[in-house]
Amino acid sequence: MSPRLQDLPLRDDLRGLQPYGAPQAPLPVALNVNENTHPVPEEVADDILDSIARALRDVNRYPDREFIGLREGFAEYLGHGLSAENIWAANGSNEVLQHILQAFAGPGRRAFGFAPTYSMYPLLTRATGAQWVAGTRGHDYVLEPESAAEQVAEASPDVVFLCSPNNPTGTPLSIEVIEAVYEATDGIVIVDEAYWEFAPHEERSALTLLPGRERMVVSRTMSKAFAFAGARVGYLAADPAVIDALRLVRLPYHLSALTQAAASAALRHAPTMLRMVDEIVAQRDRISATVEALGFHAYESWTNFVLFSGVDDPGATWQALYDRGILIRDIGLPHSLRVTAGTEEETTAFLDALASIQSAS
Ligand SMILES: Cc1ncc(COP(=O)(O)O)c(C=O)c1O
Numbered sequence: 001m002s003p004r005l006q007d008l009p010l011r012d013d014l015r016g017l018q019p020y021g022a023p024q025a026p027l028p029v030a031l032n033v034n035e036n037t038h039p040v041p042e043e044v045a046d047d048i049l050d051s052i053a054r055a056l057r058d059v060n061r062y063p064d065r066e067f068i069g070l071r072e073g074f075a076e077y078l079g080h081g082l083s084a085e086n087i088w089a090a091n092g093s094n095e096v097l098q099h100i101l102q103a104f105a106g107p108g109r110r111a112f113g114f115a116p117t118y119s120m121y122p123l124l125t126r127a128t129g130a131q132w133v134a135g136t137r138g139h140d141y142v143l144e145p146e147s148a149a150e151q152v153a154e155a156s157p158d159v160v161f162l163c164s165p166n167n168p169t170g171t172p173l174s175i176e177v178i179e180a181v182y183e184a185t186d187g188i189v190i191v192d193e194a195y196w197e198f199a200p201h202e203e204r205s206a207l208t209l210l211p212g213r214e215r216m217v218v219s220r221t222m223s224k225a226f227a228f229a230g231a232r233v234g235y236l237a238a239d240p241a242v243i244d245a246l247r248l249v250r251l252p253y254h255l256s257a258l259t260q261a262a263a264s265a266a267l268r269h270a271p272t273m274l275r276m277v278d279e280i281v282a283q284r285d286r287i288s289a290t291v292e293a294l295g296f297h298a299y300e301s302w303t304n305f306v307l308f309s310g311v312d313d314p315g316a317t318w319q320a321l322y323d324r325g326i327l328i329r330d331i332g333l334p335h336s337l338r339v340t341a342g343t344e345e346e347t348t349a350f351l352d353a354l355a356s357i358q359s360a361s
Contacts, residue, residue, distance in 0.1 A: 093234025
């Protein structure tokens with residue numbers, strides 16, 4: 001008989017935990033994990049393929065451990081006077097966050113975030129042996145500077161996660177909250193800007209707060225706006241001393257030569273890669289307006305998804321959409337569901353299906 005998980009000599013602190021498990025069902029309209037549902041533009045795909053082909057010729061050798069070319073590309077993309085020495089990258093921002101926790105959390109330490117927030121923060125925290133502490137949000141999941149700072153001071157964490165804008169609620173985070181939280185802790189403050197490109201263009205990124213704040217880290221990903229989720233590339237900007245700390249915990253050569261080549265090529269075409277962002281934002285706003293017209297409440301979103309409440313039975317609505325070939329996310333918030341903004345066609349399919357389920361109930 002094959003052994004069961006509970007029969008193995010697993011770490012005590014991992015017993016009973018559930019792995020990350022968003023369903024990966026092969027449905028025609030998949031709007032459940034906040035991907036960019038537009039494929040990489042054809043003209044960019046060719047250039048990326050050429051770069052990967054060139055990298056393949058040297059794949060008998062280990063890649064550049066410091067991925068300097070890619071870091072220069074990210075520094076140029078981010079602007080704000082950043083240079084390669086301010087940049088770190090890994091296989092998805094999940095791995096970037098893991099590196100931070102490995103360096104600054106770990107056994108006997110604490111990481112803190114304001115629930116509900118990205119479900120991987122507690123999982124990554126616990127996997128490093130650290131304790132996860134959850135704070136609370138105000139009305140409509142908004143954070144206010146005073147309450148946020150008080151909660152952080154009280155928890156006295158080693159690492160604070162600020163998701164800006166927040167997943168799974170879409171909620172914007174004000175610059176004042178970030179400043180107040182930074183002052184309230186001696187720990188590392190991670191501002192996770194995974195969805196930043198979908199925020200209003202005139203808004204201030206946390207990148208503007210980096211000068212003089214050596215414990216602040218701003219993380220980003222190519223998975224969302226850049227339509228590159230399958231390539232697994234995330235990155236951050238921080239003081240060079242933070243980057244030195246992350247070098248202590250990364251695996252040698254953690255970013256493959258093929259990943260570096262693909263990401264560098266994609267970055268050279270940033271404006272083309274990002275050209276669907278405005279279209280996705282338009283679909284997001286269309287979802288918000290339409291679900292409101294259907295009698296639900298759409299929370300303000302600066303992301304590529306919408307959380308809406310007023311759903312009598314989220315499990316039943318999720319299933320009814322599933323049965324119509326549409327996959328969205330039941331993230332376990334009362335009477336709420338989350339949907340990613342897709343192409344115009346996908347968004348229409350979702351909205352039509354939701355309207356027909358609503359009128360049948
Ligand atoms: C807030 C947030 N941070 C980080 C990630 C991880 O993204 P990736 O590992 O694909 O870069 C996600 C993915 O959904 C996310 O929502």
